[in-house]
Amino acid sequence: MSGWDRASPGYLADWQPNFGPYEADLAGELGLREGDRVVTTAGFEALSLARAVGERGKVLACDSSDEVLVLCKERALAAGLGGRLATSKEPSGGPFDAAVSAFSLMQSSDPVATLRSLGEMIRPDGKVGVMVWGPATDDDAERAFAKIIDELDPEIHAGDELALDRASLATLFDRAGLVVVRHTVVMHPLVFQHAERFAMSLLAARTYGPKLVARGKEHVAAALARFYERVAAQDEPISYSPAATIVIAAHPGAEVELPHRPSVRVPT
Numbered sequence: 001m002s003g004w005d006r007a008s009p010g011y012l013a014d015w016q017p018n019f020g021p022y023e024a025d026l027a028g029e030l031g032l033r034e035g036d037r038v039v040t041t042a043g044f045e046a047l048s049l050a051r052a053v054g055e056r057g058k059v060l061a062c063d064s065s066d067e068v069l070v071l072c073k074e075r076a077l078a079a080g081l082g083g084r085l086a087t088s089k090e091p092s093g094g095p096f097d098a099a100v101s102a103f104s105l106m107q108s109s110d111p112v113a114t115l116r117s118l119g120e121m122i123r124p125d126g127k128v129g130v131m132v133w134g135p136a137t138d139d140d141a142e143r144a145f146a147k148i149i150d151e152l153d154p155e156i157h158a159g160d161e162l163a164l165d166r167a168s169l170a171t172l173f174d175r176a177g178l179v180v181v182r183h184t185v186v187m188h189p190l191v192f193q194h195a196e197r198f199a200m201s202l203l204a205a206r207t208y209g210p211k212l213v214a215r216g217k218e219h220v221a222a223a224l225a226r227f228y229e230r231v232a233a234q235d236e237p238i239s240y241s242p243a244a245t246i247v248i249a250a251h252p253g254a255e256v257e258l259p260h261r262p263s264v265r266v267p268t
Contacts, residue, residue: 021188022131022244023048026102029182029246030129031259032057036097039121042072042087045102045131050076050084059085060093095123102131103244107207115176119251127256128178128249135165135185139240141231145202148226149212153219158208166245173249182248182258187241195232199224 027048032038034054040046042063050059061072069087076085099118108114118128136143146158166183173180192198203209203220212220228234250256 018188018190019044020048022186023102025186025244026100026129026131026246027052028259029184029248030098030100030127031257032098033257037093038098038100039091039094039096040100041102041104042068043102043104044075045100046072046085047075047079047081049098049100050079050081053084055084057084060091060096061085061087062089062091063087064089091121094121096121096126097123098127098129100129103133105130106132111172112175115172115178115249119176119178119249122251124251125254125256126250127181130169130247130249132169132245132247133242134245135243137187137241137243140242141198141238141240142202142242144231145199145223145227146206146208148230149208149223152222152226153212153215156208156211156215158206158212169245169247173247177252178249179252180247180249181256182246182260184246185243186246187243189239189241192238194234195228195236195238196224196234198238199227 023045026045030049030052032049032052035056036053037058037060038049038053039060039062040049042061046059046061050057053059061069063069063072066089069089073082073085073087076082099121101114101118105111105114115128115130118130122128133142143159149156149158169183170180203212212223232238248258
């Protein structure tokens with residue numbers, strides 16, 4: 001469910017410190033209250049959600065990988081949030097006040113089914129919160145890398161993982177039987193010390209990485225060489241501010257609370 005967390009230790013060291021502001025934005029947009037119960041993927045967002053629900057709340061972080069669940073629990077204990085967060089391979093104990101997916105929808109083989117599943121986990125007045133990367137920005141180094149891969153190996157379709165614009169997201173939620181009640185874009189600066197670490201971490205975390213590696217070392221080398229030529233030299237730092245889209249949705253006819261609009265009656 002959360003392939004970003006299955007990446008190498010180097011990836012975690014480079015990317016994890018940059019995720020905090022995005023995760024806090026997602027938790028804030030959901031408008032969670034003290035004592036709320038939330039189900040989410042076992043990514044770094046679980047900690048922000050655990051902080052938002054307070055001491056009386058509970059977050060259930062789910063993933064099919066035992067390794068990811070252990071890592072998630074370790075993070076929670078280190079942050080002093082162990083009592084608020086439980087882990088499980090499958091969601092149970094619902095319905096929940098909110099169901100959340102941060103940066104994992106793009107890696108789902110069936111995003112409509114994923115959203116429909118999230119909707120089935122919440123109360124009638126509950127909320128579904130999703131965060132995805134995008135829309136594209138001019139300085140987006142990751143999109144530049146995906147574009148290069150597609151130039152050299154178009155059958156990989158690396159850019160497809162990054163193609164969820166506002167209209168596409170609205171269509172996915174509609175097909176899943178949910179109504180979008182909040183759509184907002186946030187941006188925060190990301191800084192990486194070396195272009196090589198940045199590129200290699202993407203190959204380890206993105207689903208297009210194994211596809212490129214399977215084509216042979218020469219294909220990987222060609223993509224990296226073009227990236228270092230166009231974006232940043234191998235040992236140079238990379239700094240950019242990628243946009244992330246937060247979408248909050250609910251069941252048709254529900255009445256939900258949002259930070260910017262305290263009470264919203266969802267259209268049927």
